[in-house]
Amino acid sequence: MTTVSQDKPYQDSYQCYIHGQWVSAASGQTTPVENPANGAVFSQVPDCSTEQAQAALESSQSAFDGWQDLPAIERAKYLFAMIEKLKERREQFAQLLVLEQGKTLVEARFEVDDTINYLEYSAQAARRIQGDIFPADNVNEQLFIQKVPYGVTVGLCAFNYPLALIGRKVGPALVTGNTMVLKPHEATPVTAMEFAKIIDEIGLPPGVLNIISGSGAGIGAYLVESPITKLVTVTGSIRAGQAIYKSASENITALSLELGGKASFIVMDDADIDKAAEAAVISRYANCGQVCICNELVLVHKDVAAEFTQKVIEKTKQLTVGNPMGDVNMGPSVTAQGLARIEDIVRQTVNEGATIALGGKRPPGAEFKNGNWYEPTILTGVGADMTAAKEEIFGPVMPIVEIDSYEQALEITNRRNDGLSAYLFTNNYKTFMHAAKKMEVGTIFINRQIVGYIQGYHSGHKQSGVGGEDGIYGIEGYLQKRVLYLSYDD
Known part of the structure; x- marks a missing residue:
């Protein structure tokens, strides 16, 4: 992976990040990325194949057992390491957001800071993941409700906040013990590829977070339809959410859809x-x-x-x-x-x-x-x-x-x-x-x-989505409940 030069916050071309390795598109095809302020192409990312999407899913599946076995506070240490890297590169990411997304530099700096806050909130939640104990109906019994990760999750991001949406999804997914395959929007993928450098530098175990690029209709749909995927978290339009809802129905995959509104x-x-x-x-x-x-x-x-x-x-x-x-x-x-x-x-x-x-x-x-x-x-x-x-x-x-x-x-x-x-x-x-x-x-x-x-909750009613993000309810969205009925003798 080429290093960013001092005079610009991006590379001319990128590779995807699968199982701790930098990978080019199998076909050799790339997607150009334009600066919305002038229409000029300033970088390119791989147009990954469904076979590479499958490899990313299998990578995250293989990493899941070891990742969920880590104590939550140990998982949080990786998030804190991401935070430190983002702080060091605040201005680089801010300038990149301006070039790629078109928001003002002031707004871009706020977005980097928000991303840090999202990750920090998730990391601090490591010791606050709670279950429940209820009275049993018989003697020598105990009723537990435990909260456990889903497994392999898929994060699909919109183009309006290319970095903040990464923090909003990666933080809660990883701290709760899930692994993730992340796909940025095809219009704004460069920020995600620069973020991949951070996860590589901090030594995140291979497969815990894979980042691939490509079209939503192509590898995005493939990721959603896969039986490996256990939870899909999406920020996007209602139309995209409806398509994802249908695609996830075959495997009854859990969904968190943050969609549009007026x-x-x-x-x-x-x-x-x-x-x-x-x-x-x-x-x-x-x-x-x-x-x-x-x-x-x-x-x-x-x-x-x-x-x-x-x-x-x-x-x-x-x-x-x-x-x-x-x-x-x-x-x-x-x-x-x-x-x-x-x-x-x-x-x-x-x-x-x-x-x-x-x-x-x-x-x-x-x-x-x-x-x-x-x-x-x-x-x-x-x-x-x-x-x-x-x-x-x-x-x-x-x-x-x-x-x-x-x-x-x-x-x-x-x-x-x-x-x-x-x-x-x-x-x-x-x-x-x-x-x-x-x-x-x-x-x-x-x-x-x-x-x-950050401590609030962001969710929609009706066609604006199901589930939600942020705060304690957002953290819980990455956990499913497991009930234990325990009988024991005196």
């Missing part, structure tokens, strides 16, 4: 409008709108709609777009396909009667000629049945719908088939207590902007 951002007439407007902008344009829990649809009460909309427009105008390595607020979208979809949603919504109040096009200037650029955009006059109000945008477009009441906002939110998150700005405690009971989503942000605490 978060309502509800602003009531008694809300703090300044606070709501600022939160709406931050929660929409973070990571160029490519966050599954982003503000996807503003539902603002008609009595405060004009004031709120004007303040949102003013705050959005202050956002700077440009070279994500520089001092800017927003970079490009990750993929050209994603950009084309954003443009199509805006076009359709305008044709349906909405108005572009701000943005709505590629930024002017030579620096934006190439790459996946789109201005921070606000659509007004949007109806609840228009395209931008129904489709997950996953980009820097904020549709604003005026509502008559909280009940209407709740109906618009709950009639969707997905249910990942929502925002609610109100000072009426009865309203937010009602939402806590009736709003059909996994997370509700009440009077605050987007956030995700």
